[in-house]
Amino acid sequence: MSNHNHPFYNPQLSYEDNYKKGPFGVFTKKPDTSSLLQNPVHFLGCNVNLPFGIPAGPLLNGKYVKAALDWEYDICVYKTVRTKKYKCHPLPNVLAVHPDHKLSANIDTVLADQNYDLPISITNSFGVPSFDPDVWQPDMEEAVNYAKPGQVIIGSFQGTLGATSHIEKDYAEAARLIDETGAPLLEANLSCPNEGVNNLLCFDINKVERIVHAIKNTVPDKPLILKLAYFKDNTLLYSFLERLAPIVNGFCAINTLSIRPINAHGECALGKDRPIGGVCGNAIRWAGEEMVSRLYEWRANHNENFIIIGVGGVNTPEHYHTYRSLGADAVMSATGAMWNPALALQIKKIAQ
Ligand SMILES: Cc1cc2nc3c(=O)[nH]c(=O)nc-3n(C[C@H](O)[C@H](O)[C@H](O)COP(=O)(O)O)c2cc1C
Known part of the structure; x- marks a missing residue:
């Protein structure tokens, strides 16, 4: 079997089985990195050997984070956590998608199946599951302590609608719980559903501002990154930046674009109750x-x-360099790294 049949997350298995049994493929071994020369750069008060890593999602727990650190991903985001246990959607959670033209940001209808060909695009539909803090806190702490000099862990989190009377309180509580693990950097996922007129939280600037103030009041000294969706409109993006840029430390963009994934019979590929998926x-x-x-x-x-x-x-590696040339201080890969776990090593070898 070729390498692309061995992603480190197995799409055929449930989330719980991936959590318990993974990671898979080459992430079960340690690569030989003895010949690598590192050249650290500054990143939000930390040093990183290469400003490249894996964003929130594919690194489900400490085992995945440790494997990614071993495979020279120097910025690893521990999967988005919540203040309380939250169930994952049932299978399928990951399907390959095959757009026949350039994907738009307007919820295109796209064929989705299990032909995971490269270069890979997928729809992922998990619902941002989480374990209780008494499970993820010690696990995150262990992952933080595993990082070598020149490597950094970001703790990603989000509030849960209805968890408290105000979502900002739940975001702040999640940030506090991450702070306790010793993770040096925080990332608030804002590319999640919102109540009311704005379909994603990051498009509701007033609410985001309240959330950020609540987080900063609770954990004032830790750099805070906001995870953003794709903004179609510069007017909204610029208003967002005017209000938020002065009070946070970074932005991570983008999360997924929404589509309607369908199977070969034209039916919802993720099931009737999940007509929309993220690509x-x-x-x-x-x-x-x-x-x-x-x-x-x-x-x-x-x-x-x-x-x-x-x-x-x-x-x-070329994609990494293109992002850097466009102004990214750091770059991350979720799907690409899942199907090509040696990506960080490939960038380092080319860069040296
Ligand atoms: C399996 C999987 C799970 C994800 N879960 C999350 C998540 O929990 N929180 C989050 O902010 N983004 C999540 N994402 C989105 C990624 O962080 C990233 O923004 C997106 O996949 C685009 O990067 P890519 O094209 O390299 O995959 C997930 C992505 C994948 C593939």
Whole structure:
């Protein structure tokens, strides 16, 4: 079997089985990295050997984070956690998608199946599951302590609608729980559903501002990154940045683009109750690159110094370099790295 049949997350298995039995493929071994020369750079008060890593999601727990650190991903985001246990959607959680034209940001209808061909694009549909803090806190702490000099762990979190009377309180509580693990950096996932008119939380600027103030009041001294979706509209993006850029430390963009995944019979591929899925991987690289360019341009024009983490469709070392040339201070790969776990090593060998 070729390498692409061995992603480190197995899409055929349930989330719980991946959590318990994974990671898979080459992530079960340690690579020989003795000949690597490292050249650390500054990243939000930390040193990282290469500003490249894996964003929130595929690193389900400490075992996955440790494997990614061994495979030279120097910025590893521990999967988004919540203040309480939250169930995962049933299978399927990961299907390959095959857009027959450039994907738009307008919820295209796209064929989804189990032909995981490269370069890979997938729809992922998990519902951001989480274990209780008494499970993930000690596990995250262990992962944080495993990182070598030049490597850093980011703790990703989100609030849960209805968990408390105000979502901002739940975001702040999640940030506090992560802070207790010793993770040096925080990332708030805002590309999740919102109540009311704005379909994603990050498009509701007033609410985001309240959330960020609540987090900063609770954990004032830890750098905070906001995970953003693709903004179609510069007017909204610029209003967002005017309000949020002065009070946070970085932006990570993008999360998935939404589509309607269908099977060969035209039915909802994720099941009737899940007509919409998020696409990640190769098909969204254009959108990630575009967001990085827009963030970079805005930052240059506004004398701000937040960091920009570019995410979306990175499958090769060239994609990493393109994102960097567009202004990303760091780059991450989820889908690309899942199917090509040696990606960080490939970038390091080419870079040296
Ligand atoms: C399996 C999987 C799970 C994900 N879960 C999360 C998550 O829990 N929180 C989050 O902010 N993003 C999540 N994402 C989105 C990624 O962090 C990333 O933004 C997106 O996949 C685009 O990057 P890519 O094209 O390299 O996959 C997930 C992605 C994948 C593939």
